[in-house]
Amino acid sequence: MTTSTLTQIESDLQALQQEATGAIATATDLDTLEKLRVNYLGKKGQLSQILRGMGKLSAEERPKIGAIANQVKEALQGALDTKLETLQKAKIEAQLKAETLDVTMPGVGRPLGKMHPLQSTIDRVLDIFVGLGYTVAEGPQIETDYYNFEALNTPADHPARDMQDTFYLPGDRLLRTHTSSVQIRHMEQNEPPLRIVAPGRVYRRDTVDATHSAVFHQIELLAIDKNLKFTDLKGTLKEFLRQMFGEDLEVTFRASYFPFTEPSAEVDVKWQGKWLEVMGCGMVDPNVLKAVGYDPEVYTGFAAGLGVERFAMVLHKLDDIRRLYNSDLRFLRQF
Ligand code: DAH
Secondary structure, three states: OOHHHHHHHHHHHHHHHHHHHHHHHHOOOHHHHHHHHHHHHOOOOHHHHHHHHHHHOOOOHHHHHHHHHHHHHHHHHHHHHHHHHHHHHHHHHHHHHHHOOOOOOOOOOOOOOOOOHHHHHHHHHHHHHHHOOOEEOOOOOEEEHHHHOHHHOOOOOOHHHHHOOOOEEOOOEEEOOOOOHHHHHHHHHOOOOEEEEEEEEEEOOOOOEOOEOOEEEEEEEEEEEOOOOHHHHHHHHHHHHHHHHOOOOEEEEEEEEEOOEEEEEEEEEEEOOEEEEEEEEEEEOHHHHHHOOOOOOOOEEEEEEEEHHHHHHHHHOOOOHHHHOOOOHHHHOOO
8 A cells, every 4th residue: 555545635634624624614503513513524425435445444554544533533523522512501591581581671561451430339338238247139120019018007098109200011020129129028037136238220210310310229128026126127227337438437326217117217427517318227027027927026126227328429529429320431430
């Protein structure tokens, strides 16, 4: 084997190392780097091709070229490894940068609904009574004459029916004029003692104006037990009104009349310098207890009814009841 072949292989190896080192240095992504590795150090790569020429070398020459080839291979492998590490690091850094969350960016606002002032008033009243040991009950808005009037000690010819102008429906049906009908339904289904609050919508043939609406809301109160007295009614309503309107509230009970209570009273509170009528109440009339099969000699009870709109208007200083119904967002956003 001639020396020229030996030198040829040596210089081929040097040229390969130079070229490959340059190419590896300029690689900017992992794909290119892998292609370079296959191209130079792969099974059919350039280094293997050059070494195939070793067959022509003599036995003394071969180890010499073998040693050089190894050096070249190690140098290239080292360059590939270093570059691989650099590119991998760069890739992760780029990814981190791209995926960074800027927590100082302003959020995307989502419009939030709010509680309607009527509903929040109902909830406040119910919360107070639940705190006093009452449970919430409900009844239908379409009622019969019996539940709305008859069982509440208000027979057909009773003058008190004029107090509540009624919407009548075909058949023996009507739109309930008050939540007092829930008293009867609840007592029919339950045994005393009982304590309930019943919120709901009621209907009257009233001309709509700043203080009247044909559809409005009431909350009914009913407590039946042995030995309930008028003082229990007074104490309960005073405590409720104190929680609703504040500590130093002046409250008076004024004699009144309702067919379903005896005696009956209307409750006034002094609110911002003025006396306001806030609820009707009284001791449950024995005829009402009889209508549901309770023995009036054993049980007594008290009842009360309040207008939710009235409370909402006082609490929020509203000038017109209609604002509560016409869904004007400029109004509703204030609550
Ligand atoms: N139902 C009466 C009304 O609508 C209000 C009322 C008064 C309810 C006295 C009662 C009560 O439970 O005891 O005018």
